[in-house]
Amino acid sequence: MSRMTLNRRSVFGLGTVAAATAVLGSNGAAQAQEDAEAEIERSPATADRSRKRVAQIYRRQTRKARGSWSSLITVADLDGATKPAVDENADTVVEAYSVNKIAVAVAVLDKVDRGLIKLDQTVTVSSAIVIQDTDGIFALDGAYPSEVTVGHALANLLTVSDNTAVRLCGLVVPALELNEILRSKGFVHTQVVPVANPNRFFLGTTTARETHTLLQKLVDGQLLSAASTAYLLNILRATASFTDGVRLNLTTNERLRVATKAGWFSDGRNEAGIMFSADNRAILIYSIFASGEFSGDKAVNDEDFSATHPAVAARAELGRSMFDAVIKITTTRPKHRAKVYRFFNGG
Known part of the structure; x- marks a missing residue:
């Protein structure tokens, strides 16, 4: 191939992605494509635009954090149908850890x-x-x-x-x-690992799709009785539940609209949960598993399980954006009663 010289005008003449490939290679092309993409409004009025917004922020944050990601994030339409905003390596079997x-x-x-x-x-x-x-x-x-x-x-x-x-x-x-x-119940990859003591086990594996399906069936009342479903969701939505990831940048009352569970060990940083609309309907479900080489120092990252870890920080940014992306929409999916947070000072 002959050497190509491109100025700014000829780059735009070729088209952003093609020109960036010529100048920067495929990674540069991805960056240029993202830069050229129109910013989706923070709080769209339709589920379709909400999915586009979530996908945009997910791409941005995961690329910044680096690592390997397996994720499935869906947003429900008004009629109750759920469609993916993100579907990346969702069938890859991963270490679930505490998820x-x-x-x-x-x-x-x-x-x-x-x-x-x-x-x-x-x-x-x-x-x-x-x-x-x-x-x-x-x-x-x-x-x-x-x-x-x-x-x-x-x-x-x-x-x-x-x-x-x-x-x-x-x-x-x-x-x-x-x-x-x-x-x-259909979860062939979501399995614990038995050990010699029959009453003990390691937490085992899953896939992003199976964990997502488990959460979807839970809110749809297909896994447990109504009483057990409400009991489990109430715990996952409690203010005492995990706050460093998806819920980090949310207010107390906003956190109460998110049922979540995180898991971490070694280089793995995972989180899965459900966001509820203002009228308490499951509007967004996320299942996010990340591992591998993240940005920054690996030795520091491997011992950091807080919001300062690149993958957890990415989930925190994504959490705020996901919440904002669905704040104006709702669905006909079933309502779930939420407990009201009450403030006490002992006594």
């Missing part, structure tokens, strides 16, 4: 619905079962043995993401039974 705690909770609540266990039945917190990490509260307790209810275990599992709560759930739903419950 799979939603699946664990579904299995526990499935047994509650069938009358095999009760939320108020107790399990024993022994010194041997406590994982001595800094996540959650059981490792901070120091008072063993003690008794807590299955409901207490689930609340800690899904809010402060307590890892000892995983073991407590395993006392009532052993690993093999848990996997079978999930398979029976």
Whole structure:
């Protein structure tokens, strides 16, 4: 190929993408295409424009953060049909980490619905079962043995993401039974990893599509009873639930409209959840898994699980944009009753 000399005028004459390819290569072409793309309004009036806005911000933030992403984000139309704004590597099997705690909770609540266990039945917190990490509260307790209810275990599992709560759930739903419950509901890749002790397991794998489907079926009332569905969503929407990612840049009342669960380990930074419209209908569902080489120093990133990590920071920016993108629209999907946040000062 002969050498090509291009000035600014000839670049625009060739067309942005073609010219950028000639000058910068394919990566430069992607950047030029993004730069040339018209900015979608912050709060569109239609679901179609909302999807375009979400896709635009997702591209921008994931490219900035780098890493490998597997994601599925949908926005519901007024008639209830859900369509993807982002569908990237959504069928790739990934390490779920604590995002799979939603699946664990579904299995526990499935047994509650069938009358095999009760939320108020107790399990024993022994010194041997406590994982001595800094996540959650059981490792901070120091008072063993003690008794807590299955409901207490689930609340800690899904809010402060307590890892000892995983073991407590395993006392009532052993690993093999848990996997079978999930398979029976169609989740063949959302599986925990059994170990020698039948009541313990690693949190295992999923795909962005399966986690998204689990959340979709949950809000559609296809996974659990109405009571268990409301119970699970109430925990995930609580102000005590994860705030560093999608919810970081939202106000308290806005956070109450987002049910979310994050998961992290090693280089993985994941989050999945549901955004509700002003009239409490599931309007946007996201399932986002990221790992690999992110921007910045890898050694620092691998030990950073907070909002300063590039992938978590990207989710925080995306979370604000997703919320704003659907703030003017609604859907005919079922309503879900939300608890009102009440302020107390002890007493």
